[in-house]
Amino acid sequence: MLLGIPPGLLLIGGAVLIPLMSGHWRKAYMTILPLAGLWALAGIEHGIYYEFTFFAYEIVPVRFDSLSLIFGYIFHIAAILGVIYAWHNDDTIEQMAGLAYAGAGIGALFAGDLITLFIYWEAMAITSVFLIWARRTDESFRAGMRYLLIQVGSGVLLLSGAIMLAQKTGSIAFEQMTLDGLATWLILIAFGIKCAFPFMHNWLHDAYPAATITGTVFLSAFSTKCAVYALARGFPGTELLIYVGAAMTVFPIFYAVIENDLRRVLAYSLINQLGFMVVGVGIGTSLAINGAAAHAFVHILYKSLLFMSMGAVLYRVGSAKGSDLGGLYKSMPFTAVFCIVGALSISAAPLFAGFIAKSLTLSAVGKDGYLLVWLMMMFASACAFHYCGIKVPYFAFFSSDSGKRCKEAPLNMLAAMGITAFLCIAIAVYSPWLYSLLPYPVKYEPYTVSHVINQSQLLMFSALAFAILIRYKIYPPPINSTNLDFDITYRKWLPAAYRWFLALTADGWHSILQDLRIGVTRFVKHMFQHHGPEGVLARTWPTGSMALWVAVLLGGFLLIYYF
């Protein structure tokens, strides 16, 4: 470890110092910080560090093993690339939030107990929301609020689960768990929210496109992959996850096809990719866990690359909507090429990064004989090329010319995209390098004749489908719209129900108040009648009548006494 500082804290602490520097010094510092972190991780001894006992519980702030390290490497690489991509951006808040967020993600990876994990988990939520708010629009403020509520909620569930687990087992160690009680279910749901499980996924496609250009690149890398890591650590081989993951690969595709905002298309495709990793975790064999880890590794690269290219378009043109774009390859040829590299990588074309990773998971599914899940994943693979691999570059850079002309992306953006694109290809061309980093030993040859031809067939035929559907104008054209998703429940229905309930209770309250008021008025009126100025009981009586009444009383008394 560098200077003995835990890797997560290195970036979080380092981010605090950013305002002390300015200009080129700051940029150099921000780039060197994650580089130094990566360098410190290389060749580090596996094991646990800095453990201490706190109220009879073992706190393990840092644990290095092969599963956490592969995620650690790629998180550092993503942070470096994100910083380079953001060199042109002088927003101090964004710079600090970006690095601190990366640090929180890295810290969570190396957490050896659930309490440390919880702390970093919440730190991720709190730091990342500033990447959304830094857009400084009304819309992003609201999206950020929703995002923050959901993310912090996930952390609260995690903490509740951890406390219950500690009471039951007396340990807070973050190890493999079984779904045998409320405690572990709560933890699974906490992970599931961050991993965008179906019906818990809306924060992702809601917040990511609302974030800043550079912020989305950071966001796309850490939270969800940290959740994948947490699932791989806590729940490998949980069969439920196979079906949850399979659902995740399929349902976002339909939304991605009709979505206009290309950054939102990428957000939906992110969920689809997470699905593959979750299936891998659910199967839980060493091949499948390797598949999930490898997929997370390459996915971070090409998803960043795609978000970078769409960010560059947004930066230059001012919009990332399919309906506003088209023909941009004329103005931004390099960005177009990098976007295509990202698109081919996510589609798992041979010689591009997705190819050597996705096939591990698919083989694991095949070996265990889950035919339906395998077919769903095949469907998702074919469609991923269709809706993401082709749609995003096509509508941005080709399609019918929008007439928009702009400058090529800034040099630092091009540099970041160039390095990422290079990595996407290099990792796939020389597969043993990535395989050597995986948690379990790998004996797998991705480039067999049948595998290469099969994958090419799948991709080329889905490209053909796209070409035919576009040619005959069957493909749904990009139009401005909001497509309803499950978030309608809390963005429309719940608030409406709340207002309805409020109106209802307000009505009830008003009528109670009104009844009370009528009662009080009646009472006062009654009192006034008898005790008011003209009231019988408030009249001024002559002294004589008093004497007369006393005489009558005494007379009455005498009569009673006499008898």
Place this chain on the structure above:
Amino acid sequence: MTDTPQNRDAPSSGPKKYRLDDPNNADKIYWLLIAICAVLFVADLFYHKHPYFEVEGGFGFYGWFGFIACVGLVFVARQIRKLFKRNENYYDENRNLGGDS
């Protein structure tokens, strides 16, 4: 969400001709794609498969499966669009903060 474009002044190099602007070239790409698909489909005759599932071993499985998947996807998505498409400002996000609407 439309941001202010940064430095949107185009390099003023006059109207340049691009190959893809020519519809003939777009056609060529289309036919080339069909040719590649045909070759890949026939290629199934010439190698040995190691399928995990029976269906995978069928002739040209990956080809027709990919094609049908994508066409099916688009037809279903068109129906979903009919069902779920709403106005862009459906969630009414553009109102001012603090303003009651």
